[in-house]
Amino acid sequence: MNPFRLTLAALALAAAFPAAQAADNDLKALREEIARMRESYEKRIDKLEQRLALAENTAGKAETTASQAEAAARAASQRPSSENAFNPGISLILSGMATKLKVDPNANPYRITGFVPSMGEVAPPPRSFSIGESELVVAANVDHTFRGYMALALPPEEGAAPQVEEGYIQTLGLDNGLSLKAGRFLSGLGYMNEQHAHAWDFSDAPLAYKAFFGNQLRGDGVQLKWLAPTETFLEFGVEAGRGGAFPSTDRNKNGFQTGTLFAHVGGDVGISHSWRAGLSFMRTAPKDREYADVDAAGTATANRFSGRSKTWVADAVWKWAPSGNSSERNLKLQGEYFRRTESGTLWTDAAACLLPGCQGDFSSRQSGWYGQAVYQFMPHWRVGYRYDRLSTASLTNGLATNPASGLTAADFPVLADHKPKRNSLMVDWSPSEFSRLRFQVARDESRLGLPDNQIWLHYIVSLGSHGAHKF
Amino acid sequence: MKTLFRSFAALCLLLAWHASALAALNIFATLPEWAALAQEIGGDKVKVFAATQALQDPHHVEARPSLIARARNADLVVAGGADLEVGWLPVILRESGNSRIQPGSPGYFEAASQVQMLEIPGRLDRADGDVHAQGNPHVHTDPRNIIKVGEALTKRMAELAPADAAAFQANWRAFSEKWRTALTRWEKSLASLKGQPVAVQHKNFTYLVAWLGLKEVATLEPKPGVEPSAAYLGKLVSQTASQKPRLVMRAAYDSPRPAEWFGNEAKVAVAVLPYTVGGSEQAKDLISLFDDTAERLLKSAK
Numbered sequence: 046m047n048p049f050r051l052t053l054a055a056l057a058l059a060a061a062f063p064a065a066q067a068a069d070n071d072l073k074a075l076r077e078e079i080a081r082m083r084e085s086y087e088k089r090i091d092k093l094e095q096r097l098a099l100a101e102n103t104a105g106k107a108e109t110t111a112s113q114a115e116a117a118a119r120a121a122s123q124r125p126s127s128e129n130a131f132n133p134g135i136s137l138i139l140s141g142m143a144t145k146l147k148v149d150p151n152a153n154p155y156r157i158t159g160f161v162p163s164m165g166e167v168a169p170p171p172r173s174f175s176i177g178e179s180e181l182v183v184a185a186n187v188d189h190t191f192r193g194y195m196a197l198a199l200p201p202e203e204g205a206a207p208q209v210e211e212g213y214i215q216t217l218g219l220d221n222g223l224s225l226k227a228g229r230f231l232s233g234l235g236y237m238n239e240q241h242a243h244a245w246d247f248s249d250a251p252l253a254y255k256a257f258f259g260n261q262l263r264g265d266g267v268q269l270k271w272l273a274p275t276e277t278f279l280e281f282g283v284e285a286g287r288g289g290a291f292p293s294t295d296r297n298k299n300g301f302q303t304g305t306l307f308a309h310v311g312g313d314v315g316i317s318h319s320w321r322a323g324l325s326f327m328r329t330a331p332k333d334r335e336y337a338d339v340d341a342a343g344t345a346t347a348n349r350f351s352g353r354s355k356t357w358v359a360d361a362v363w364k365w366a367p368s369g370n371s372s373e374r375n376l377k378l379q380g381e382y383f384r385r386t387e388s389g390t391l392w393t394d395a396a397a398c399l400l401p402g403c404q405g406d407f408s409s410r411q412s413g414w415y416g417q418a419v420y421q422f423m424p425h426w427r428v429g430y431r432y433d434r435l436s437t438a439s440l441t442n443g444l445a446t447n448p449a450s451g452l453t454a455a456d457f458p459v460l461a462d463h464k465p466k467r468n469s470l471m472v473d474w475s476p477s478e479f480s481r482l483r484f485q486v487a488r489d490e491s492r493l494g495l496p497d498n499q500i501w502l503h504y505i506v507s508l509g510s511h512g513a514h515k516f
Numbered sequence: 517m518k519t520l521f522r523s524f525a526a527l528c529l530l531l532a533w534h535a536s537a538l539a540a541l542n543i544f545a546t547l548p549e550w551a552a553l554a555q556e557i558g559g560d561k562v563k564v565f566a567a568t569q570a571l572q573d574p575h576h577v578e579a580r581p582s583l584i585a586r587a588r589n590a591d592l593v594v595a596g597g598a599d600l601e602v603g604w605l606p607v608i609l610r611e612s613g614n615s616r617i618q619p620g621s622p623g624y625f626e627a628a629s630q631v632q633m634l635e636i637p638g639r640l641d642r643a644d645g646d647v648h649a650q651g652n653p654h655v656h657t658d659p660r661n662i663i664k665v666g667e668a669l670t671k672r673m674a675e676l677a678p679a680d681a682a683a684f685q686a687n688w689r690a691f692s693e694k695w696r697t698a699l700t701r702w703e704k705s706l707a708s709l710k711g712q713p714v715a716v717q718h719k720n721f722t723y724l725v726a727w728l729g730l731k732e733v734a735t736l737e738p739k740p741g742v743e744p745s746a747a748y749l750g751k752l753v754s755q756t757a758s759q760k761p762r763l764v765m766r767a768a769y770d771s772p773r774p775a776e777w778f779g780n781e782a783k784v785a786v787a788v789l790p791y792t793v794g795g796s797e798q799a800k801d802l803i804s805l806f807d808d809t810a811e812r813l814l815k816s817a818k
Contacts, residue, residue: 189620220615274589275585278582278584311580313582319580320581369568369569370571371572424743425743477646513579513606515607515611516578
């Protein structure tokens with residue numbers, strides 16, 4: 046080996062060694078430094094953690110205080126703080142429609158031929174756009190004994206006065222299944238009679254309701270209902286009061302002028318089906334019940350009837366919803382049969398009449414029914430079909446048959462023999478339980494020789510307190 | 517006429533006998549969960565009738581004649597409250613001719629007034645959907661609420677039938693002990709779900725979500741009670757892409773479509789929960805209801 050090279054190597058080694066030793070020392074110092082730093086950071090972190098815990102604790106306390114304050118505030122807000130706290134439940138029903146009628150309603154005022162006009166607002170709405178009656182409902186418990194209810198109808202016509210559709214008090218629990226109502230109310234007769242127009246499945250009443258009760262039977266009086274203590278629904282009711290609306294008239298005498306009896310029975314079949322059926326009877330004695338007509342010469346006449354009027358109503362409704370969940374799909378079948386007999390005296394002021402006082406015996410036996418099916422095929426959407434039929438079993442008009450009177454059936458065109466019928470079809474969409482849009486078409490053959498095609502586009506909405514509907 | 521009168525008198529006697537034969541406390545529960553609870557407390561000393569069953573949407577029930585007939589003889593109505601039954605119960609109470617069960621009387625009990633309510637709306641507007649002024653009414657989905665309601669209900673039942681008070685209290689003690697054990701079991705088995713993101717179809721599991729500490733990242737209904745459109749669900753799918761829910765919950769009575777659609781599109785498991793007693797084959801009573809719910813949640817979250 047070359048001595049020079051050896052020296053070089055030795056020199057290199059000598060140079061390298063102290064360097065290695067220095068690096069070792071540095072590493073040690075670094076480790077110590079890191080350890081010191083870790084210690085100090087740990088201390089700091091500990092301190093921070095302690096502070097955080099403290100802060101959290103305070104925050105938790107604050108939260109508790111906040112939630113306590115919230116609860117207190119809630120309790121305070123729930124506490125009735127003013128007279129307003131006792132405001133009754135208020136709801137407002139709005140409805141409007143666009144209609145297309147084939148028959149001119151001005152040239153041919155709506156009348157159900159063969160049936161004494163029932164005076165109610167039974168005509169279809171005017172052509173084009175219109176609003177229906179707006180209805181304001183105010184209800185609340187009066188005290189521990191009574192509940193008060195009022196439904197005010199606001200007619201759309203200019204200058205028309207609001208009408209009290211219903212206004213009654215009702216007992217809050219007479220016990221033993223008894224309940225008493227007094228005031229003006231929709232009669233418990235039949236099935237649909239007690240439902241307000243906004244709850245109907247079609248935009249107008251069945252022909253039978255139009256012909257026999259002028260849409261709905263309502264009156265001033267009292268109603269007593271008794272619910273039997275059985276597991277099957279069994280209810281009996283009696284109503285008595287002043288005869289006001291069709292088919293009765295105010296008789297201007299003390300005591301009861303009209304009376305109604307009804308019985309309803311209902312129940313479930315399995316979990317998917319439920320039903321209700323009923324039988325009702327109404328009896329009254331109208332006095333000078335007037336209606337307008339046109340005699341054979343085309344002159345307007347005024348006729349009036351006094352006598353006795355009895356109406357029977359049989360009703361049935363069947364509802365189906367798979368597993369009882371009606372918000373998905375459901376079917377509702379409903380039908381009612383009406384039968385009315387009237388007997389008494391008819392007067393007319395027709396100029397052609399030869400009799401002094403111009404009066405004659407009058408009696409009629411008439412019936413009508415409707416059947417309808419409404420199917421909700423998916424949530425919010427329903428379709429429905431309704432068939433209406435009215436018929437006259439017998440009608441004896443002494444004035445028209447008595448040759449001495451000088452009058453013929455042509456002097457009483459309203460009472461002409463006719464079997465009115467109507468087919469209606471509807472589709473409706475209810476985005477929520479508070480609104481409904483309906484499209485309805487009907488072929489209405491209630492006027493002799495004047496079949497009408499009617500198209501409706503109808504909205505019905507309800508604002509305010511949540512109404513609960515009957516079955 | 518005489519025979520008619522006699523048969524009428526006989527009928528009255530029969531009805532009176534019928535009424536006295538039902539001396540046990542007659543309970544009308546609006547919802548299956550409260551019927552089950554009343555049955556646990558009452559045992560054989562009570563007669564419980566459930567007005568609805570698990571597959572019915574409790575918001576939308578018809579005031580059926582059969583319900584009115586049952587309410588007529590009830591000594592106690594156990595309702596969910598918070599306006600859950602507002603669309604039908606008032607009619608039934610009014611038509612029942614029974615003063616004992618009118619709101620405000622001892623025979624009217626509301627579960628929602630016994631617990632701390634959640635989701636009390638800051639503003640009341642029907643444009644916000646089917647909101648309840650007093651808060652979310654589906655309180656029983658938190659099993660801790662069952663204890664609060666049960667305690668109050670036992671007290672109420674004892675007041676109404678003092679002769680059976682001891683039995684009610686004993687039944688309740690036994691049940692609540694069993695319940696507490698089960699509660700620990702459920703909390704332990706479901707602890708893994710804590711903080712997990714979930715989606716719900718309708719806001720009927722709010723209390724369950726709060727109990728388990730789940731994170732509700734999406735509600736399929738755009739507003740309470742309003743069915744979602746496909747477009748809305750599509751938007752939800754993309755919105756939840758960054759924080760994908762572990763599962764989407766719906767009650768047995770809810771429409772199956774929205775959850776199924778969302779589950780398919782977002783690749784999220786659908787947990788069809790019994791919601792109440794009878795909502796699944798397994799949910800036979802309150803304990804098995806939560807056993808089954810826990811099982812279904814864990815299965816879907818896998």
